[in-house]
Amino acid sequence: MASHTGAAGNGSVPAQGMGGPAGDGIRRLAAVAVLLATLPASVVAARCEPSVEITVSPGDTLLQLCGKHLENPGRCPTIARLNHLQNPDLIHPGQRIRIPAALFRGTGLEGVITFLSGDVRLEGKGGIIEQLAGIGGRVPAGGRLVTGVTGAVEVGYEDGSSFLMRGNGSVDVVRALRRDNVFFDRELLLGKGNLITRIKRATGREQRFEIRTPSAVAGARGTEFRVGVGRAGETRTEVLEGRVGVDARGREVPLAAGEGTLVRAGEPPLPPQRLLAPPGVEARPALFRSGPVRFAHTEAPDAAGYRVMVARDGDMKELVYDALLPAGEPWVIRGLADGAYHLSSRSVDRLGLEGAESGTVPFTVRLNPLPPFVKTPRDGERACNRSLTVGWLKVHDAVSYRLQVAGGRSFSTPVIDRDALDATEFETGPLNAGTYFVRLGSIAADGYRGEWTNPVEVTVVPPPAAPEFEETRCKGSVLDVRVRAVPGARSYCFQLARDRAFAELLGEEVADRPAASFPLPTEPGEYFVRTAAIDGEGCQGDFSPPRSFQVNRSFPYGALGILGVAGLLLGLLL
Secondary structure (H helix, E strand, O other), X not given: OOEEEEEOOOOXXXXXXXXXXXXXXXXXXXXXXXXXXXXXXXXXXHXXXXXXXEEOOOOOOHHHHHHHHEOOHHHHHHHHHHOOOOXXXXXXXXXXXXXXXXXXXXXXXXXXEEEEEOOXXXXXXXXXXXXXXXXXXXXXXXXXXXXXXXXXXXXXXXXXXXXXXXXXXXXXXXXXXXXXXXXXXXXXXXXXXXXXXXXXXXXXXXXXXXXXXXXXXXXXXXXXXXXXXXXXXXXXXXXXXXXXXXXXXXXXXXXXXOEEEEEOOOXXXXXXXXOOOOOEEOOOOOEEOOOOEEEXXXXXXXXXXXXXXXXXXXXOOOEEEEEEEEOOOOEEEOOOOXXXXXXXXXXXXXXXXXXXXXXXXXXXEOOXXXXXXXXXXXXXXXXXXXXXXXXXXXXXXXXXXXXXXXXXOOOOOEEEEEEEEOOOEEXXXXXXXXXXXXXXXXXXXXXXXXXXXXXXXXXXXXXXXXXXXXXXXXXXXXXXEEEOOOOOEEEEEEEEEOOOOOOOEEEEEEEXXXXXXXXXXXXXXXXXXXXXXXXXXXXXXXXXXXXXXXXOOOOOHHHHHHHHHXXXXXXXXX
C-alpha cells in the first residue's frame, strides 16, 4: 500500500529501480512520450501547483497508483513525465512519486455555518432560497450566500479554513472538493461585499483557495487575507499573513504579508502597496454612562481615514457599528444600546486599502435608566418661597430616584441628599436665601444609578416683609384698609374673608399702593382682612397677621318710618 506526504512545488526526483519486462517498458515509454508531446501548456505548468508525494509499496505499479488516486486515471502519462520516469513499470518500494494535488480524485466538501447574525440567506440551485436560522447549517458547492445590511456569516471547513462575510455581500461557492484527503480545493466567486479568509495549513495536506471577483482572481495557500469588491467593480486585496497571488488581465502580482493591491475594472493589478499601521486608541473610560461614545486616537502616518468597528464579541464578528471616518476627525459613535462591546480600527490609505486591525478595546455602555426630565423649578428661576417644589417626569425603567440640592455646582456639600424617592415630586422645606443647584438621577431595578441631570440653577430671594396695618375703617357701606409701605414693594395683595383661616374669601384686590377698599359686608358678624407685599419681580411675601372688624346689626329706620305714616293716617280717619 502506497503512502503519501504533502509537498509544495517540485522536489527531487527519486532514483529509478529495475523491474518488469524491458519490451513493455519501452513500449509504454513511447506512449508516454507521445502523450506528453500533446499536453497543453497549463498541464505542464502544473509543476508549479501544489503536489503530494506518494511512497511506493511492494507490488505497486504506476498504473495502479493512478487508478487509485487520480480523478482521471488517463492522466497517468502526465505523472510519468513530471517524475522523469523513463519506464513507467520500473518503480520499486520506497520510491516517491510526485502527483499534482489538483489531479487527485475529489469528493464534495460542505462548509458549516460557524457564525450567523442578522439577515442571511442561502440560495441553492434552481433559485431555492433558505433563510438560515442558526449555527451548524450546511453550505454545499453551488450555493450562494447573501447577507443583508445587518447580516454576517462565517463558513468553516474540516481542514480549519474559513471565510467571513458581513453586510450587503454575495458569494458563490463555485467549487469545494477534498481530493484523496491530501488536497483541499475551493473556489469562491465574490459578487459584492468583503470577505475575510483564513486558510489553515496542516502537515501532509495541500490546498488551493481561490477567490474570484468581477475584476480579479486571488489565490492563496496557508494565509489570512481580505478581498473586497467596491461599487465600481474594483477589487482590493489585503494580505495579513502568508502570501497571495492576484491575477487580472493576464498579469499576476504576488503579495506578501502586510501588502495589498487594487484592481480596477478592466485593468491589471497595481504593484504591491505597503499596508498602513493601525491607529492608536488613547485612554478611555471602561464605562460610558452617557452618549454618544467618544474615542480619542493618534493619527497613523499617511492615513486618509479609518475604518472603525464596534462588535459585541472579541472576535469582531458581530458588528453593530462599521464606518469609514475621515482622518483628523474625532471618533463619535452614536446609537449604541446598553451592553458590553469591543472596538477595533484599521488605517485606510488613499487607494482605499485597509491595514491590519488594531487590538480590540473592550468597553461597556450603560445609559439607562435615563435621567428624569425636571419640570420644576425652571433653570434660572428666582423663587421667593423659602421651600422649593421639585417635580419631574417618570422614567419607564426606573424604580426610584435620587435628588441633591447644593449651594455649588460641584455638589460637594449638598444641603439635601435624598435617595430612593418613589414619588415624582419633593418639597425641600425652608431654605435660606441664596443660589442653589438641583439635580436628579434615576435608579434601576438592579440598583444601578443612572447619570445625573444637568444642574438646575435657582435663586431663593428673600420675600418682601409683611405690611403693618395703619388703618381699618368702615365708612358707610365701604371698608377702607391702609398699611405702611414696604421697601421694595411694587404692589400689595389685600384679602377679605369671613373666617380667620381665609378659607371663605369674600374679596381680593391687588393694588399698586398700600391701600384698598372693599364693599362692606351686609351680614352682621366678625370679618378679617390681611395683606402681603409684592416686589418688582412678582415675588409675594408672607401675609400679615389678619385684622378683624365687626359689622353690627343696623337699626331699622326704614321700617319705623313706614309704621309712623300708617299710624298718622289711621288717626286722621278716626
